[in-house]
Amino acid sequence: MKTIFRPKLIDTLKNYTKAQFYKDAIAGMIVGIVALPLAIAFAIASGVSPEKGLFTAIIAGFIVSAMGGSRVQIGGPTGAFIVVVYGIVEKFGVNGLVIATFIAGILLIIMGLARLGNVIKFIPYPLIVGFTTGIAVIIFSSQIKDFFGLKMANVPADFISKWLAYGQHFNLVNFYSLGIGALTLLIIFYGRGLPIRCRAH
Template sequence: MPFRALIDACWKEKYTAARFTRDLIAGITVGIIAIPLAMALAIGSGVAPQYGLYTAAVAGIVIALTGGSRFSVSGPTAAFVVILYPVSQQFGLAGLLVATLMSGVFLILMGLARFGRLIEYIPVSVTLGFTSGIGITIGTMQIKDFLGLQMAHVPEHYLQKVGALFMALPTINVGDAAIGIVTLGILVFWPRLGIRLPGHLPALLAGCAVMGIVNLLGGHVATIGSQFHYVLADGSQGNGIPQLLPQLVLPWDLPDSEFTLTWDSIRTLLPAAFSMAMLGAIESLLCAVVLDGMTGT
């Protein structure tokens, strides 16, 4: 059905060269924005940044070929960071991928059981509280890197984490803080200028410019290359992001993986997988409800 819908849309609505040009420009813009976003969400989820790039590329292709909605777009969402981070810290990348596959099975079962009908009974206050709590939690998690704080250990409990961040304020890195403040400021105030260009692009350019100024002044700025390293299947290592295509290897076969795929590990991941499925279902259904109201479908 998605392929047929795509063909019908192209022929019935006369998919012209002008429309293709607009879609091409939009695709390039979204692609540029998706690069730092995907890496940021991967880092926030507790895995290396290259996995965010791989996921964004593969998911974009799969969703474009299999998605059936013309009024919505699909992509990574920061709401999952709160659930994914504890899983990756405890089970590593392999455990995170297994939990993701399990959540997909749960979503299929929910669809067969017509779970979508239950969205009508979820109070708006619950949804607002849920999303607000996620936003506050994610914002707190980013303070360390936003200000360049030096912390040997970040507590898992929220209140303990806030206390540790407060105690680490004297270690603030002025360069990192300047880049973060300038980038965030542009993202917040750019829409008020009424310019059609998305604020993400100027924010990226401004952040790079501030980093160059900090380096010229002799300051130090944390980068992907200085903060992350990778280990390939053959045991070779390096800093930053691998300069080659993704390797087709099972994650638990990587040299740095400590995860073992057993029935016990699957049972341990069940609660996390169910939480991921519930969050994905609720977010998707809420978006569908909003789109129905906007499009009259």
């Protein structure tokens, strides 16, 4: 009988050594340094509190690594879900997000059992690029409020309504936030010219 699901962790632990543990610990710390702040940022951009993103990244990271099918598999937050999560939270709240997450998990399990992962090869490349670009534009628009330090109670989820709301509050720009944001952009754009030893690896 063919095994439907067998976590790679079961086979990996049989011959696990201290040297492998040391390497995995270093890799885990590096991933954590990148993923945890990213999870906090994504949580804020998604309209929930920072600790929710932190808890989600930690718990999901352990589950993905423990139940995954590869010994080098890691799990972390992705910016593509910001748009979806923000829309759900804005309309249905955190409780609605929890329900949607459970439904999505059930659908993923069903698709996995049905071996539907190969269907991705039939999706055209331009469609993937267009989807990714659209997500990037929406994420960019969601950061305008914090970049300019606009004092807005609620930001509409709809793209056009969001920019109309920004236009109504641009007289409330916080120049400290704007300065920090501009400095960050300069570091990102011109940091490539720094000597290699000064760059992050």
